[in-house]
Amino acid sequence: MRFVPVTCEQRERMLAVIGVRSVDELFAPIPAQARLDRPIALPDGLSEVELAAELEALSNENASGLVSFAGAGCYDHYVPAIVDAVLSKPAFFTAYTPYQPEVSQGTLQAIYEYQSMVCALTGMDVANASVYDGATALTEAALMAARVTKRHRVVVSETVHPEWREVLRTYARGGTIEVVEAPARDGVTDPDALRELAEGAAAVLVASPNFFGCVEDVRLACTRAHEAGALAVVAANPIMLGVMEAPGALGADIVVGEGQPLGNPMSFGGPGLGLFAARSEFLRQMPGRIVGRTVDVEGRPGFVLTMQTREQHIRREKATSNICSNHSLNALAAAVYLSAVGARGLAGIARACIAKAHYLHDALVATGRFERFSDAPFAHEFALRYDGDVQAMREALLDRGYVAGVDAGGFDDRLAGVVIFAVTEKRTKAQIDAFVKEVASL
Amino acid sequence: MSVRSDRDLGRLIFETGAPESACVLPPQPDVPETDLASVFGDAVRADAPHLPHVTEVEIARHYERLAGLNFGVDSGFYPLGSCTMKYNPRIGERACRLDGFAGIHPYQPARSVQGALRLMHDLQEALAEISGLPAVTLQPAAGAHGELTGLMVIRAYHESRGDARRRVLVPDSAHGTNPATVAMCGYEVTQVPSDERGGVDVDALKSALGPDVAAIMLTNPNTLGLFDENILEITRLVHEAGALAYYDGANLNAIMGKVRPGDMGFDAVHINLHKTFGTPHGGGGPGAGPVCVSAALAEFLPTPVVVADGSGYALARPARSIGRMRSFAGNFGVLVRAYAYIRAVGGDGLVEVSEQAVVSANYLMARLKDVFDVPYERSCMHEFVASGARFRKSYGVRTLDIAKRLLDFGVHPPTVYFPLIVDEAIMIEPTETESLETLDAFVEAMLAIATEAEQDPERLHGAPYTTPVRRLDEARAVKEPDVAWRPASEARADA
Numbered sequence: 001m002r003f004v005p006v007t008c009e010q011r012e013r014m015l016a017v018i019g020v021r022s023v024d025e026l027f028a029p030i031p032a033q034a035r036l037d038r039p040i041a042l043p044d045g046l047s048e049v050e051l052a053a054e055l056e057a058l059s060n061e062n063a064s065g066l067v068s069f070a071g072a073g074c075y076d077h078y079v080p081a082i083v084d085a086v087l088s089k090p091a092f093f094t095a096y097t098p099y100q101p102e103v104s105q106g107t108l109q110a111i112y113e114y115q116s117m118v119c120a121l122t123g124m125d126v127a128n129a130s131v132y133d134g135a136t137a138l139t140e141a142a143l144m145a146a147r148v149t150k151r152h153r154v155v156v157s158e159t160v161h162p163e164w165r166e167v168l169r170t171y172a173r174g175g176t177i178e179v180v181e182a183p184a185r186d187g188v189t190d191p192d193a194l195r196e197l198a199e200g201a202a203a204v205l206v207a208s209p210n211f212f213g214c215v216e217d218v219r220l221a222c223t224r225a226h227e228a229g230a231l232a233v234v235a236a237n238p239i240m241l242g243v244m245e246a247p248g249a250l251g252a253d254i255v256v257g258e259g260q261p262l263g264n265p266m267s268f269g270g271p272g273l274g275l276f277a278a279r280s281e282f283l284r285q286m287p288g289r290i291v292g293r294t295v296d297v298e299g300r301p302g303f304v305l306t307m308q309t310r311e312q313h314i315r316r317e318k319a320t321s322n323i324c325s326n327h328s329l330n331a332l333a334a335a336v337y338l339s340a341v342g343a344r345g346l347a348g349i350a351r352a353c354i355a356k357a358h359y360l361h362d363a364l365v366a367t368g369r370f371e372r373f374s375d376a377p378f379a380h381e382f383a384l385r386y387d388g389d390v391q392a393m394r395e396a397l398l399d400r401g402y403v404a405g406v407d408a409g410g411f412d413d414r415l416a417g418v419v420i421f422a423v424t425e426k427r428t429k430a431q432i433d434a435f436v437k438e439v440a441s442l
Numbered sequence: 443m444s445v446r447s448d449r450d451l452g453r454l455i456f457e458t459g460a461p462e463s464a465c466v467l468p469p470q471p472d473v474p475e476t477d478l479a480s481v482f483g484d485a486v487r488a489d490a491p492h493l494p495h496v497t498e499v500e501i502a503r504h505y506e507r508l509a510g511l512n513f514g515v516d517s518g519f520y521p522l523g524s525c526t527m528k529y530n531p532r533i534g535e536r537a538c539r540l541d542g543f544a545g546i547h548p549y550q551p552a553r554s555v556q557g558a559l560r561l562m563h564d565l566q567e568a569l570a571e572i573s574g575l576p577a578v579t580l581q582p583a584a585g586a587h588g589e590l591t592g593l594m595v596i597r598a599y600h601e602s603r604g605d606a607r608r609r610v611l612v613p614d615s616a617h618g619t620n621p622a623t624v625a626m627c628g629y630e631v632t633q634v635p636s637d638e639r640g641g642v643d644v645d646a647l648k649s650a651l652g653p654d655v656a657a658i659m660l661t662n663p664n665t666l667g668l669f670d671e672n673i674l675e676i677t678r679l680v681h682e683a684g685a686l687a688y689y690d691g692a693n694l695n696a697i698m699g700k701v702r703p704g705d706m707g708f709d710a711v712h713i714n715l716h717k718t719f720g721t722p723h724g725g726g727g728p729g730a731g732p733v734c735v736s737a738a739l740a741e742f743l744p745t746p747v748v749v750a751d752g753s754g755y756a757l758a759r760p761a762r763s764i765g766r767m768r769s770f771a772g773n774f775g776v777l778v779r780a781y782a783y784i785r786a787v788g789g790d791g792l793v794e795v796s797e798q799a800v801v802s803a804n805y806l807m808a809r810l811k812d813v814f815d816v817p818y819e820r821s822c823m824h825e826f827v828a829s830g831a832r833f834r835k836s837y838g839v840r841t842l843d844i845a846k847r848l849l850d851f852g853v854h855p856p857t858v859y860f861p862l863i864v865d866e867a868i869m870i871e872p873t874e875t876e877s878l879e880t881l882d883a884f885v886e887a888m889l890a891i892a893t894e895a896e897q898d899p900e901r902l903h904g905a906p907y908t909t910p911v912r913r914l915d916e917a918r919a920v921k922e923p924d925v926a927w928r929p930a931s932e933a934r935a936d937a
Contacts, residue, residue: 307920
């Protein structure tokens with residue numbers, strides 16, 4: 001396929017206007033010793049019909065449409081048809097970052113509305129236009145807390161997703177923050193350890209529901225943070241915020257999360273959507289883009305990117321972060337999703353997920369092959385200990401059309417034998433019953 | 443773009459519809475309900491979140507209206523320097539939505555996602571060939587994220603040798619993300635000036651180098667659109683000082699198949715898939731910023747990378763990995779689009795892309811240089827920087843005014859006031875996907891605006907006139923921040 005509209009004859013005319021005889025003359029500044037002296041070793045281009053067939057074939061090498069009980073940061077929720085209809089509009093997906101507000105009101109207003117919805121869900125005053133994913137949102141929150149408190153050490157609960165904690169530690173290698181982990185007790189953060197570790201910290205970072213699906217005492221964690229002069233950072237699952245009290249009402253200073261469940265496909269884990277919201281006093285300390293409402297010279301309402309004095313193209317090395325993009329299309333998907341389901345729909349979806357998860361949980365325990373990992377209450381995800389080989393179990397069930405949870409032992413040897421199951425509103429009682437039967441037959 | 447009725451301007455989705463409306467109802471429960479108090483204790487949500495109350499038709503119309511207020515590549519010419527706003531082939535859009543790509547979970551057993559892993563592996567190989575650097579991570583979610591990844595890998599490399607270094611050199615023409623990335627990585631920035639030809643000042647570079655320098659970050663062609671002729675000497679000097687060379691791949695579209703960052707002596711490079719390989723910018727994202735590194739740096743790459751073991755593909759952790767830059771393996775949906783693009787145009791096609799991008803940029807420069815000063819008048823690569831300084835001096839017309847007036851001609855303005863080293867900078871990048879007719883229409887518009895600047899500067903100060911809204915009060919947006927809607931009962935309670 002070719003996407004170059006200029007013809008050979010036109011190109012010759014252009015070269016004449018430039019005043020060169022050949023294209024090569026234009027590449028003359030490249031030193032001969034540095035040039036690639038052979039054709040680039042990539043296959044020839046394909047026609048669209050050939051390419052479409054190749055892509056179909058590649059996608060068919062993946063098992064999709066499985067009955068999935070896997071979550072752990074990426075969830076198989078239903079995506080309403082209207083979401084992709086909106087996302088497919090070229091005026092949204094072929095646009096650039098809205099630096100020219102006069103011709104970007106569509107993107108800007110959509111982000112403003114998205115920010116408003118994130119604030120509504122989290123109970124926060126201000127939200128940014130999103131960051132890359134939940135893990136980078138958590139990390140940016142830690143860096144922001146260090147800036148705000150002028151402290152260095154952040155405390156993250158061991159019950160936060162292991163990959164999120166790893167991202168936090170990776171960013172910390174630059175030396176801008178130090179990360180310590182608060183131990184878990186029975187699947188939730190140990191409140192006594194938290195009290196000790198929070199002393200002198202910039203932030204306390206917890207997730208609820210956490211990696212094991214367990215519901216944390218968010219109010220207590222926020223109190224522990226505040227007693228120590230630290231900021232309370234809470235990672236929340238946005239679907240669960242349909243029924244769970246907003247972290248802002250429980251004391252959080254910054255709320256982060258993975259927004260993929262809101263109208264975004266799993267897509268092998270990316271792109272995600274980093275939710276990031278905070279109390280209004282921290283507006284100027286937030287990373288990433290922020291859209292504000294204002295008026296134009298004729299007094300008409302309009303939207304602009306605002307607070308840009310925090311950003312890399314003005315502050316350069318003093319910028320609050322190096323982020324210069326957001327996951328705008330994913331944020332748009334989330335906004336359309338939340339508009340489509342509304343508050344009642346979101347609560348209903350959350351309740352359905354929770355009910356089905358509890359139904360599966362009890363049925364799995366009843367097979368006698370599983371033991372509870374924790375006595376803490378859980379929402380739509382839970383961890384169980386399996387009495388056999390987890391890998392073998394997952395492989396066997398894959399052959400029967402299931403993704404049988406996530407192997408927690410793959411993240412941490414101490415969790416060998418632990419499987420994490422997630423259930424969304426897409427799973428039916430019949431699917432769950434059939435799955436349990438298969439598990440029991442292994 | 444047409445002017446619409448002002449009536450609906452700024453009307454929020456929260457102000458549409460009626461209470462009780464919602465279009466996607468949750469499924470009927472088919473298992474017993476769970477008591478929410480048993481799950482959340484006293485942290486059950488007391489008040490419903492303020493989300494819109496709308497039906498599907500209202501959503502469809504709301505976003506159709508917003509789409510009408512937006513400019514995208516499909517709306518018209520988008521000559522944004524350093525951003526490479528080329529056409530986004532639709533085959534990539536369709537591909538990433540295939541069930542076998544969109545419907546897979548990142549923790550499915552590896553044997554059930556061999557197609558996805560093969561695609562990623564082959565994309566890694568293609569990027570390695572294009573960059574001239576053998577090891578690749580697809581994990582970074584954006585160009586700036588790739589920069590951070592690359593610099594962390596460089597830091598890990600030095601540390602592994604017990605070599606503590608604390609400074610990173612950045613040319614004064616660099617992207618703003620470069621110094622911000624350096625700071626995030628805990629390094630200090632030392633700025634290196636440009637010489638009179640627009641390249642790195644080699645003498646200044648020599649005096650800036652020292653045993654405490656970890657790396658230099660630069661792009662070549664640089665943000666002036668110029669290829670640094672001294673590049674081999676620059677990377678040699680950097681390496682002699684024990685430092686590494688990081689290549690900001692923002693401008694890769696100019697050189698594919700002609701010269702490779704690895705062959706210029708660079709040790710690490712990030713590649714903006716959304717710029718070079720035609721994946722959409724999406725109004726700000728998602729993009730993807732894979733990083734390619736030399737063999738010496740390969741073992742420090744973030745986890746996971748995709749490996750082939752003869753029987754299939756798997757995710758693996760490099761031996762001395764820095765860790766992870768985000769969850770899972772990267773912005774897979776974007777990777778699918780970039781893979782589709784590379785397969786569509788092929789090796790020869792990539793060379794043609796670069797050649798035409800360079801021809802188009804030089805053509806525009808040749809046609810505009812007599813009216814808009816070009817401070818470094820050499821053959822440019824895929825973009826060039828002009829200066830509007832003479833219009834400010836003679837008529838009080840600023841580059842911003844010229845940019846805003848272009849909107850009335852149906853053109854998205856070029857990048858302005860960047861790079862910082864050119865007074866009243868206008869940075870123009872046509873890309874290879876624009877027809878000669880479009881390029882000529884742009885030249886006519888620019889020349890018409892130049893005439894207007896002379897004859898009727900006030901006209902330019904007031905531009906634009908035909909856009910859905912006109913110049914917006916950005917100062918007010920900062921002074922009286924309004925960044926989230928609240929229902930009237932709660933509005934501005936915190937202000």
